[in-house]
Amino acid sequence: MKIPAEMPRLKGFRFPREIVAYAVWAYHRFAMSTADVEDLLAERGVIVSREAVRKWVNRFGRHFAHCIKRDRPAAADKWHLDEVVVPINGVKMWLWRAVDARGDVLDILVQPRRNAKAARRFLRRLIARFGQPRVIITDKLRSYIKPVRQLAADAEHRAHKGLNNRIEGSHRPTRKREKLMGRFKSPRQAQRFLSAHDHINTIFKSRRYRLSATSYRHARADAFDLWQSYVLEMTT
Structure with a gap:
């Protein structure tokens, strides 16, 4: 360099x-x-x-x-939210990720659940930092419905798996690093590593x-x- x-x-x-x-x-x-x-x-x-x-x-x-x-510049007002399973020490954990319309990672959060409480916690973090979006795109997980309705009432919620290809692609580098590292050793390690990794790659990709x-x-x-x-x- x-x-x-x-x-x-x-x-x-x-x-x-x-x-x-x-x-x-x-x-x-x-x-x-x-x-x-x-x-x-x-x-x-x-x-x-x-x-x-x-x-x-x-x-x-x-x-x-x-x-x-x-x-970083202000986030676009269209967000894509998704969650992917991350096994840690034999325990199924969930990696929640949000990207904007440009594909830039907004935030990630490792949680033990994939329910409405976990969705609400993640969405609250996003809104506290970036404000309310215009559009939120998710898969058909029903756990998103109430949190989006309560925390982003004015946002248009589009629940369709086919519309979320942008964020599906953002999971690939995580899978590659997970394999290289022999899986993550703890939720704290996964959160610490991915929080840095996703943002550093944003400016170089x-x-x-x-x-x-x-x-x-x-x-x-x-x-x-x-x-x-x-x-x-x-x-x-």
């Missing part, structure tokens, strides 16, 4: 912030394990353990996700199939510049 060679050092860290930020970026941008990132850094002459990479990802992934959420090569390169350069500014904001 094009990061200046000299940035203020992170207090208490042996490696420069450029290296820490590169490890976090590589881990979240590609389907890589901490061991893969360790080898990637070793090829560049940086000898670091996979445990150190894991700690960097856990500690600073939240920082980058926070910066991205802070600076520019829907290339819709852009010309030149436009895509400009979008990628803008994403790198944005990432660089977030690297400068890193604190211990």
Whole structure:
């Protein structure tokens, strides 16, 4: 990545912030394990353990996700909501995800239930942050009906599985990472990882199939510049 060679050092860290930020970026941008990132850094002459990479990802992934959420444009007024099962230690958990009409992830929430109470809790989080939408699109799960009616009375609720393909596609990276990580170890780990992973990928996945090569390169350069500014904001 094009990061200046000299940035203020992170207090208490042996490696420069450029290296820490590169490890976090590589881990979240590609389907890589901490061991893969360790080898990637070793090829560049940086000898670091996979445990150190894991700690960097856990500690600073939240920082980058926070910066991205802070600076993102206003969400579109059409939301897609869906839930997918995530087995954790033999227990069936549910990952609730919401994306807007552009496909940008609004929020994710790992919950043990797939009922009206869980739907209400998730929808309340979304409305508290983004305000009420114009349209809410869900599958035919009946648990959405009352929460949408109570919390977003003015929104048009479209319950149709065929209309929710946009969010169905957003589950694929989660499945890929889940397989690579040998499943999530706890609901807290899943929530922490996915909250960072979804938002970091938002700025680096520019829907290339819709852009010309030149436009895509400009979008990628803008994403790198944005990432660089977030690297400068890193604190211990």
